[in-house]
Amino acid sequence: MSRPPRIAAIAALSLAACAAGSARADDMPVIKVEMRDGVILPAVIEVPANTRFKLEISNTGKSPVEFESTELRREKALAAGSTSAIVFRTLDAGTYQVFDDFHPDAKATLVAK
Template identity: 45%
Template sequence: MRSLPFLFAALCASIGVHADDMPTYSLRVKDGRFSPDTVEVVAGQRFRLTVSNDGPGASEFESLELRKELVLAPGVTRSLVFAPMKPGSYRFFDDFHPQTGQGRIVAR
């Protein structure tokens, strides 16, 4: 019974190490535009996408295909973790700026 807390701590530590080793890609939103508008990732590998809103108003990262959505107030940075993707192109957009807020994640 005493080994249970030790096993739990070891499991948490290994998860933390795994999360730190995860590739991280950055995406910025300003004035209704994503930069870069195409994010290339390695197919079959989990990754983190850090999204920063550098604009004066609210922005959103949304992908229906990937079932991800993130609303950001001005000056806010948040991250999403993605499961390994099959090779392909996956669209994302900003509902607050539908004309200019378009991009894609390309898994190769």
Template identity: 50%
Template sequence: MKNLFVLSLLALASASTTALADDMPTFKLLMKGGRFHPETLEVPAATRFRLEVTNAGPGATEFESLELKKELVLAPGVTRNLVFFPMKPGTYKFFDDFHPETGQGRIVAR
């Protein structure tokens, strides 16, 4: 009986987490030719959101933001997600260490 109770709690927690993730706004970022597309992402301030990052280029790329403490390396053809906690209004830079000259972007929270 105790195991059934624990399993029920786990199922409930999993379902509520999935529901929260599905309600999160998603923004798409494409990495190709050593550049981010778009270079500027506008997101709502004070809102948790998902960033879907796709590497459409022939080599490895990286999404990195020191300010936001996020880092993600992607092989060619790979799409991954990052979840961001609510941000204060402002501009937050990100870059691609593999393409430092051209791989620069920013997230603007309004």
């Protein structure tokens, strides 16, 4: 008879943990980046250093794009008209180069400070 209360307690703790995790995700800074047919806007992307954040990338162009950074070891391909995100746990203060792998002339700088 002691098992049902234990299961209920575990379920309650699981729900509380999920709620706490989603609350933290909602509090995370979101930095928006637009990619459009060979252009990355803004050209200098400022993000918080040593803080978890989300980079929301929107492709507003008519061709696919790929947000990429060799230094950060991150890449994200997006179809025309789509939006996606990359969550960074933390970044050390510094400057990182990013580019559109499908449009080699499209470059930007991500600055963590």
